[in-house]
Amino acid sequence: MNFFPKWCNGLRTLAGAGAAAAGLYVVALVAYGASPKTLNVGFAPEQPVPFSHAMHAGELGLDCRYCHTTVEHGARAAIPPTETCMNCHTRIRPQSELLAPVFASWSDGASVRWKRVHDLPDYVYFDHSAHVTRGVACISCHGRVDTMERVRQEQPLSMGWCLDCHRNPTPNLRPPEFVTAMEWTPDRPAAEIGAEIAQAKNIQPSTDCSTCHR
Amino acid sequence: MTANPTSALHLDEPYARPILIDGDRDLASVTRRVCGVVEAPKPPRAWYIAITITSAMTVMLFAMVAYLIVTGVGVWGNNSPAFWGWDIVNFVFWVGIAHAGTLISAILFLLRQKWRTSINRAAEAMTLFAVCCAGLYPSIHVGRVWLAYWLFPVPNQMQMWPNFRSPLLWDVFAVSTYAIVSLLFWYMGLVPDLATLRDRATTKLRKGLYGFFALGWCGSARHWQRYERAYLILAALATPLVLSVHSVVSFDFAVSQVPGWHTTIFPPYFVAGAIFSGFGMVVTTMVPARELFGLKELVTLKHLENMNKVILATGSMVGLAYATEFFIAWYGGNPYERFVFLNRALGPYWWAYWLMVFCNVVAPQFLWFKKIRTSLWTMFVISIFVNIGMWLERFVIVVTSLTRDYLPTSWGYFKPTAVDVCTFAGTFGLFLTLFLLFCRFLPMVAIAEVKTVLPAAHPHGGHGSKEGAHHG
Numbered sequence: 001m002n003f004f005p006k007w008c009n010g011l012r013t014l015a016g017a018g019a020a021a022a023g024l025y026v027v028a029l030v031a032y033g034a035s036p037k038t039l040n041v042g043f044a045p046e047q048p049v050p051f052s053h054a055m056h057a058g059e060l061g062l063d064c065r066y067c068h069t070t071v072e073h074g075a076r077a078a079i080p081p082t083e084t085c086m087n088c089h090t091r092i093r094p095q096s097e098l099l100a101p102v103f104a105s106w107s108d109g110a111s112v113r114w115k116r117v118h119d120l121p122d123y124v125y126f127d128h129s130a131h132v133t134r135g136v137a138c139i140s141c142h143g144r145v146d147t148m149e150r151v152r153q154e155q156p157l158s159m160g161w162c163l164d165c166h167r168n169p170t171p172n173l174r175p176p177e178f179v180t181a182m183e184w185t186p187d188r189p190a191a192e193i194g195a196e197i198a199q200a201k202n203i204q205p206s207t208d209c210s211t212c213h214r
Numbered sequence: 215m216t217a218n219p220t221s222a223l224h225l226d227e228p229y230a231r232p233i234l235i236d237g238d239r240d241l242a243s244v245t246r247r248v249c250g251v252v253e254a255p256k257p258p259r260a261w262y263i264a265i266t267i268t269s270a271m272t273v274m275l276f277a278m279v280a281y282l283i284v285t286g287v288g289v290w291g292n293n294s295p296a297f298w299g300w301d302i303v304n305f306v307f308w309v310g311i312a313h314a315g316t317l318i319s320a321i322l323f324l325l326r327q328k329w330r331t332s333i334n335r336a337a338e339a340m341t342l343f344a345v346c347c348a349g350l351y352p353s354i355h356v357g358r359v360w361l362a363y364w365l366f367p368v369p370n371q372m373q374m375w376p377n378f379r380s381p382l383l384w385d386v387f388a389v390s391t392y393a394i395v396s397l398l399f400w401y402m403g404l405v406p407d408l409a410t411l412r413d414r415a416t417t418k419l420r421k422g423l424y425g426f427f428a429l430g431w432c433g434s435a436r437h438w439q440r441y442e443r444a445y446l447i448l449a450a451l452a453t454p455l456v457l458s459v460h461s462v463v464s465f466d467f468a469v470s471q472v473p474g475w476h477t478t479i480f481p482p483y484f485v486a487g488a489i490f491s492g493f494g495m496v497v498t499t500m501v502p503a504r505e506l507f508g509l510k511e512l513v514t515l516k517h518l519e520n521m522n523k524v525i526l527a528t529g530s531m532v533g534l535a536y537a538t539e540f541f542i543a544w545y546g547g548n549p550y551e552r553f554v555f556l557n558r559a560l561g562p563y564w565w566a567y568w569l570m571v572f573c574n575v576v577a578p579q580f581l582w583f584k585k586i587r588t589s590l591w592t593m594f595v596i597s598i599f600v601n602i603g604m605w606l607e608r609f610v611i612v613v614t615s616l617t618r619d620y621l622p623t624s625w626g627y628f629k630p631t632a633v634d635v636c637t638f639a640g641t642f643g644l645f646l647t648l649f650l651l652f653c654r655f656l657p658m659v660a661i662a663e664v665k666t667v668l669p670a671a672h673p674h675g676g677h678g679s680k681e682g683a684h685h686g
Contacts, residue, residue, distance in 0.1 A: 004430035027368050035371035160373035 037156040044152035045115040048101045057182070058146035064138055064180040075127040079114055082106050117151050118142070125214045135173040135197050138180055140165075146182045162212065166205040170194030173203065234329050234667045237511030241665050244512070248407075248659045249414055251507045257654050258506055265650045271643020278637040279354055287357045289633045296616040296628040301355040302466075303608045304638050307491070308348035308645075309389060309463055310484075310604060313456060314492025315341025316396055319403070320452035323445075329520055331663040332513045336503065337496050338400040339656075343648040344495070345393045347641040352385070381465035388462035392455050399448045405431050406441065407657040460488040467611065474554035474615035477542065483535035487604060490528035490574070493521050494600030499646075501594045503653060512659050515588050522587040525600060529578030532607075536575065550620060558614045562627060566610050573603025 032038055056062050064071065067084055071077035082105040089099060105112045118141075120126055132138075138145065143154030155161060165172055173194035178184045186193050197203065205211075235244070282289055292299040315338040322330040353362045365386045367376050376383045409431035412424035431437060464484035467475035497518060504513040543555040558567050577599040581587040586596075613628045652658070665671055 004425075008430065030363070031369040031371075037371065156371070158371040160371050163373050 035156065036158040036161075040153055041156055042152060043117060044148075044150050045117065047115055047150065048113055050098055050150070053145045053148050053151055064145075071128045072132055073129050075125075075129065077128045082112060117153055118157065120157060124212050126212065132179050133176060134201055134203055135176045135179060135194075136165075136169075137172070137174055137178070137184070139182060140172045144182060163207060166207050166211075169203060169205050170198055173197045234332065234514070234516070235512060235664065236514050239668050239670075241668060241670050244659075244664050244668065245410060245414075245661055247509065247512065248657045248661045248664075249411060251509070251653065251658060252411060252655060253414065260506055261650060261654065265647060268643045268646040268650060271640050272647045273643075274636055275640020275644055278633055278640055279350070281633065282354055282637075283359050287355060289631060290355075290637075291628060291630040291634050293626075295619070295624045295626045296613060298612050298616060299628055300609075300630050300634040300638060301351045303605070303612050304641065305348050305351035305355075306463055306484075306608045306612075307605045308344045308351075308641065310460065310488035310491040310608075311495045312341045312344035312348060312392070312396070312492065313460060313485075313488035314496045315339070315344075316392070316399070316452050316456050317489055317492065318496075319399060320449040321456060323449045324453060328667050329517055331667055332517050332659055333496065333500065333521070334663070335400075335403065335660045336500060336513075336652075336658050337492075338396065338403070339652045340496060340499060340645075340649060341396050341492075342393070342400060343645045343652075344492075345389065345396065346648065347645050349389060349393065350641065350644075352389075381462065381469045384462045385466055388455075388459045392459045395448065395452050395455055399445075399452055402441070402444060402448060403660055403663070404656065405429055406433065406662040407660065409433065410661055411657065456489075457485055460484045472615050472619055473548070473550040474558070474611070477539065479535060479538055479542070483532070483539075486528050486531035486535065487574075487607060490525060490532055490578075491600060491604035493525045493528070494597045494604065497521055497525070497593055497597035498601060499649060501590055501597075503649075503658070507653060507658065509659060512664060518590075518593060519584075519588050522581045522593055522596075525597070526578050526581040526587070529574060529581075529600070533571075533575035536571065554615060554618070557618050558610060561614065561618065563610060563614050563617075566606050567614075570603050570606035570610055573599040574607060577603070 057064065064077075067080035068077040069080070082102055085099075085102050086106055089096075089102065093099060094103075101112050104110075141155055141157070143152075145151060170191045171194055172190075174184065174186065174190070175193075175197065237243070290299060290301065292301065315334075318330050318337045319334040322334075353359060356362055356365075364374065365376065365383070376386075405428055408424050408428040412421055412428045415421040415424055461481035461484065464480035468477060468480040470476060500513060500521075501518070504510050540555050543551045558564075577596050580592070580596060586592045617628055618625045
């Protein structure tokens with residue numbers, strides 16, 4: 001008795017093609033499916049307060065550093081405390097219901113529970129000051145925050161993406177006085193300006209494992 | 215054992231084909247005997263006792279691996295300066311054992327050594343099971359098991375790519391290629407025998423399962439013609455692998471600059487040792503298995519004696535390699551190299567070194583005596599010595615070199631933990647459990663191949679037939 005009926009012969013080519021396709025599928029799954037480019041870009045969680053960067057940074061033209069005060073000196077670009085909000089909001093819209101969590105925080109001292117958008121893995125050491133003081137602009141990693149109603153992750157923040165810039169930083173370097181400028185456009189080729197800055201500041205980003213994984 | 219028909223091998227008559235099978239030598243009886251093991255309603259009581267013990271050991275292995283994954287590699291004894299410990303020792307030990315099967319099935323096939331037909335199936339199965347045990351170690355010793363796919367060149371978001379200049383990566387490819395080719399070779403050889411089991415099956419379940427894995431084999435001339443050709447191609451593919459896999463494993467050591475490892479003798483020395491240990495394990499398992507399943511007439515004393523001869527030859531090669539290492543250490547004049555070898559023999563691990571020399575070099579020399587190499591008890595004891603000795607060899611190589619290298623300030627003494635010991639014992643459980651299941655559910659002897667060495671297959675003077683002896 002034969003387990004396989006005769007029409008099984010027709011499946012042989014299909015089986016070969018299937019096996020090859022399965023191999024390709026696994027590779028594609030790892031390369032694209034499991035990449036932060038697919039999984040994380042576009043992440044824009046709803047925040048407890050519908051804070052609009054488009055209004056504050058765009059329309060009103062607040063500098064990034066008005067709120068994110070530590071960005072030039074520390075590893076983290078600090079999330080502003082409620083006090084920073086209250087600098088203005090004691091006078092501006094003090095009754096707004098949308099601002100209720102801010103006022104609650106103001107009265108009881110507990111922080112507003114903002115949701116983190118750009119979250120690197122814990123085994124990655126990243127220092128904002130090291131990048132900002134050398135002329136890597138905010139928009140290089142965070143995109144045009146001044147047009148975002150709700151902040152969204154614009155770049156993959158994957159290891160490969162970090163390495164792309166560490167291997168060739170010049171296109172992303174600008175004079176440090178313009179790092180927070182959203183609409184700055186280079187008057188010459190960006191790489192040319194970047195090369196000069198890299199030369200002047202001796203910028204040689206390392207790609208050793210221990211640069212980021214300490 | 216005195217009236218053994220193997221004595222019919224007339225060495226003075228070069229045209230005689232040796233008798234390779236004892237007892238009834240007609241075609242049907244071979245099928246009956248081999249299939250009888252699988253079709254018996256119940257396996258022997260000893261099988262139940264054995265598998266109870268070995269499966270308990272396998273469960274212990276899984277528990278140890280789970281503990282390691284949850285806790286970290288720190289549960290093992292590996293620590294500075296011995297960053298490689300029992301994990302690598304056991305990996306090399308099991309990969310070595312995996313070498314007998316393919317040597318028997320591929321190289322002896324190409325060399326037309328017909329006596330291989332009775333033992334190749336079981337030896338190839340042992341190869342696969344040993345590769346399973348070996349492959350376990352590198353994949354768990356990376357620590358983060360879920361990232362073990364980093365070993366393979368798959369494009370990923372980290373832009374991380376394996377280092378093709380590292381022998382550790384060559385190892386990944388060598389061992390996985392070996393596992394795949396061995397599996398294909400073994401399975402392809404099984405197909406005609408699975409079809410035999412399918413055709414003899416009496417229950418629906420057996421018919422279905424054996425039928426599925428027999429892949430629709432119907433024994434037509436075209437099937438056989440293609441089968442023979444494919445078998446030859448696979449044998450030719452597997453033959454270089456027998457030599458390359460353990461050569462690449464030896465590169466893990468030889469390509470580094472650690473004294474005692476950085477020597478050009480390593481590849482041939484490792485290959486000889488691998489074949490030595492592999493045959494040792496085949497004898498260790500086949501001696502009880504042929505008793506237990508009544509296959510004494512198919513796996514004869516002649517087969518065991520031939521394997522003992524291979525053990526004797528490769529054991530002597532290993533002994534020569536040990537001597538050469540010492541000679542070169544002295545003759546080469548490198549003080550670090552000299553120190554390492556003196557340290558091996560006289561340092562804190564002297565006991566392991568001399569036990570290894572006894573097991574690997576002295577013990578096999580007894581096989582020069584025909585009485586000893588044809589007695590089941592003595593060959594079993596010697597094969598156990600070979601197993602122990604070859605494990606110690608890897609232990610000596612890995613541990614003595616790492617614990618005392620260039621800097622005396624960072625010398626140390628390696629001690630295994632209980633987890634190390636239980637994991638290693640567990641791999642024996644896994645190996646033996648798989649082997650016992652194989653004995654019970656698959657044909658232990660290649661039925662179709664054994665038939666080719668029976669007189670009926672050679673009507674004009676076959677193996678051991680009277681006419682053949684005078685015919686030519």
